[in-house]
Amino acid sequence: MTLAFIILAAATLAGALAAMTLRNLVHCALALTIAFGGLALFYLRLNAQFVGLAQILVYVGAVAILIVFAILLTRGIEAPQQAIFSPAWVVGAAVALIVFGLLAGIILSSKALPATEPAAVETTVRQIGTELMTKYVVPLEVVGLLLTAALIGAVIIAREENEPK
Amino acid sequence: MTLPAYLILSALLFAIGLGGALTRRNAIIVLIGIELMLNAANLNFIAFWRYGPNPQSPTGPVFVIFSIGVAAAEAAVGLALIIATYRHYRTTDLDRIDSMKG
Numbered sequence: 001m002t003l004a005f006i007i008l009a010a011a012t013l014a015g016a017l018a019a020m021t022l023r024n025l026v027h028c029a030l031a032l033t034i035a036f037g038g039l040a041l042f043y044l045r046l047n048a049q050f051v052g053l054a055q056i057l058v059y060v061g062a063v064a065i066l067i068v069f070a071i072l073l074t075r076g077i078e079a080p081q082q083a084i085f086s087p088a089w090v091v092g093a094a095v096a097l098i099v100f101g102l103l104a105g106i107i108l109s110s111k112a113l114p115a116t117e118p119a120a121v122e123t124t125v126r127q128i129g130t131e132l133m134t135k136y137v138v139p140l141e142v143v144g145l146l147l148t149a150a151l152i153g154a155v156i157i158a159r160e161e162n163e164p165k
Numbered sequence: 166m167t168l169p170a171y172l173i174l175s176a177l178l179f180a181i182g183l184g185g186a187l188t189r190r191n192a193i194i195v196l197i198g199i200e201l202m203l204n205a206a207n208l209n210f211i212a213f214w215r216y217g218p219n220p221q222s223p224t225g226p227v228f229v230i231f232s233i234g235v236a237a238a239e240a241a242v243g244l245a246l247i248i249a250t251y252r253h254y255r256t257t258d259l260d261r262i263d264s265m266k267g
Binding site (some may be wrong): 012016019020025029032035036039042043048052054055069070073074076082084089091093095098109113114117118121122123127135150151153155163 | 176184216217226230234251260
């Protein structure tokens with residue numbers, strides 16, 4: 001395990017843990033941004049440059065900002081000493097531990113996983129674009145329709161209902 | 166870097182997101198946990214694509230691009246729902262939004 005992988009993994013996991021355990025909501029959102037950035041760097045390491053940049057554009061640039069907006073719009077006048085974990089948190093933590101144990105057990109005991117890194121092949125944006133427009137054009141159009149419907153729906157749901165009184 | 170290292174990392178991220186989504190009281194933090202789980206799955210995809218038999222075909226990145234798009238749409242709708250619920254209940258605490266509890 002090279003040093004770069006260990007440092008990057010530590011930063012990403014620290015960001016994810018902080019996002020799930022901090023009390024202040026804006027701190028959680030910023031820690032999540034660090035986790036997203038770490039994941040983008042992992043995509044660059046794995047020779048998926050377009051995905052890494054799309055991760056930064058979409059997740060860091062849009063989803064994280066949206067989360068911060070939602071946090072600021074739903075700020076209540078809550079008591080600062082309120083519990084942040086629900087009373088049955090042991091069950092949730094146990095489920096997460098069991099899931100991780102199962103996954104790690106399967107990964108470590110599998111004999112079918114290749115252990116050596118194959119030679120890096122250049123996957124250009126041109127190839128991705130060609131595939132998107134020829135082989136995957138139907139999913140592309142469907143995702144476009146989905147995004148339009150989702151954003152129009154989100155605006156309608158979050159709108160103030162101003163009925164004439 | 167070996168493939169199992171990436172897979173263990175993605176499993177850890179998934180478990181952290183799952184634990185947070187199941188235990189936190191604030192609805193927005195639950196949504197952050199869900200986004201972490203989706204990101205862990207994306208990392209899994211790219212790791213398998215890179216170490217798989219076809220690292221030159223663009224199928225891996227294309228799948229993950231679609232996954233990122235769908236996750237962004239779901240985050241937008243989820244946050245709109247939270248804002249609408251807040252407007253009604255004046256709180257985002259999931260333990261207090263229990264009017265449908267049996």
